[in-house]
Amino acid sequence: MRATVIRFPGSNRDRDMIAALTLISGQAPQLAWHTDADLPPSDLVVIPGGFSHGDYLRSGAIAARAPIMDAVRKAANSGAKVLGVCNGFQTLTEAGLLPGALMRNAGLTFVCREVILEVVNNTNAYTQHYAKGEMIRCPVAHHDGNYFADSETLKRIEGEGQVAFRYAQGTNPNGSLNDIAGIFNASGNVLGMMPHPENLIEPAHGGDDGRRLFEGALGLAMAGAA
């Protein structure tokens, strides 16, 4: 399983993502730069969190138009997994690889805290190691995490099982419609999520609820599983 992490000017969770993928798979991921025209052969492409291009214009808007994104689109269309976390999720919506948009948090402040997520759909490689309806811990750190989609799109993604994670009732940190924290594309190989599973993968983090997402995406058995 070959994983690649893409870096943009202003990415700041790339090192966390590289550390998580290395720890979980035993192999350092390949790296790509935003101006690269091609991606190395990859089964999993990850766009990490951060403030690409200083969040100017809109978070992820400039990154979505980087040369590397043509290669990401090609990889996604040919079935590779593409995971966008936080600024990565923003970039994937701006690139049209995921529906909807991430708007300014309803409270107009940056939120940095742990939230509880409900695993809405576990019939997908990314979420296969969670139980449906399982509540997991995960940190968030963003100012533009307020998921919005028009009513037709919202109905479609809800109806087609494209909602991956929801903020637990009453804990929505940003005003996202339907408490949406993460969504799949229609084919299920692209996942965007605002919370940071890479920051809760080992006891030193205070928990490891995020770990199973990477084990699923990388096609690995759960640590500790027989």
Ligand SMILES: NC(=O)CC[C@H](N)C(=O)O
């Ligand atoms: N941690 C992040 O990726 C931050 C995402 C984004 N730039 C925001 O603040 O909304």
